[in-house]
Amino acid sequence: GNSVTQMEGPVTLSEEAFLTINCTYTATGYPSLFWYVQYPGEGLQLLLKATKADDKGSNKGFEATYRKETTSFHLEKGSVQVSDSAVYFCALSGPRNSNDYKLSFGAGTTVTVRA
Amino acid sequence: GAVVSQHPSRVICKSGTSVKIECRSLDFQATTMFWYRQFPKQSLMLMATSNEGSKATYEQGVEKDKFLINHASLTLSTLTVTSAHPEDSSFYICSAKGTPQETQYFGPGTRLLVL
Numbered sequence: 001g002n003s004v005t006q007m008e009g010p011v012t013l014s015e016e017a018f019l020t021i022n023c024t025y026t027a028t029g030y031p032s033l034f035w036y037v038q039y040p041g042e043g044l045q046l047l048l049k050a051t052k053a054d055d056k057g058s059n060k061g062f063e064a065t066y067r068k069e070t071t072s073f074h075l076e077k078g079s080v081q082v083s084d085s086a087v088y089f090c091a092l093s094g095p096r097n098s099n100d101y102k103l104s105f106g107a108g109t110t111v112t113v114r115a
Numbered sequence: 116g117a118v119v120s121q122h123p124s125r126v127i128c129k130s131g132t133s134v135k136i137e138c139r140s141l142d143f144q145a146t147t148m149f150w151y152r153q154f155p156k157q158s159l160m161l162m163a164t165s166n167e168g169s170k171a172t173y174e175q176g177v178e179k180d181k182f183l184i185n186h187a188s189l190t191l192s193t194l195t196v197t198s199a200h201p202e203d204s205s206f207y208i209c210s211a212k213g214t215p216q217e218t219q220y221f222g223p224g225t226r227l228l229v230l
Binding site: 004032036041042043044045046049089093096101102103104105106107108 | 119121147149156157158159160161164208210212217218219220221222223224
């Protein structure tokens with residue numbers, strides 16, 4: 001079945017540091033890949049997504065590239081801010097246009113950015 | 116973005132009682148809603164998928180008579196935990212999806228504590 005493995009946290013960084021959260025997946029075919037973010041006290045929000053190999057999702061300075069050859073979708077941001085402190089979840093669903101929208105989530109990585 | 120609410124945000128109940136959790140899409144019609152469960156420091160696990168007007172589809176290992184799901188309208192789904200026991204204590208999160216969009220919008224979650 002589908003599964004997602006992401007880097008364990010917690011991760012603590014200083015402002016303007018570079019952030020990477022590793023995510024690898026196991027799935028058949030070409031799943032859609034997502035990064036969700038959960039800010040303190042709020043629900044999960046879609047941060048970015050990619051639906052086919054070599055696609056790059058980007059939003060709010062975050063980027064992730066769909067790497068089929070390494071089955072990875074690592075999240076990166078070049079210069080983090082205190083407001084980026086949150087829990088980040090990597091997830092996958094069935095291929096685009098497959099009507100398989102069920103999400104499989106990684107365990108989540110807690111990121112704390114200090115001023 | 117679309118907003119999904121959950122009520123209550125937190126509930127404490129006695130063992131043997133039933134608890135109902137509501138999930139509402141506030142500004143869009145949710146043809147599909149999903150219910151997840153999250154244990155501390157663990158990933159979200161999909162419990163069931165419900166489509167408006169039809170019976171929910173439960174994931175393997177989830178007792179459908181224990182976790183009753185009703186999706187009677189395009190803006191409301193309910194999860195009822197029947198005869199709750201301490202092992203049912205968890206964080207329950209819903210998400211909603213409209214048509215034809217594939218993005219799921221998440222509620223803030225409901226923390227259930229069964230004494």
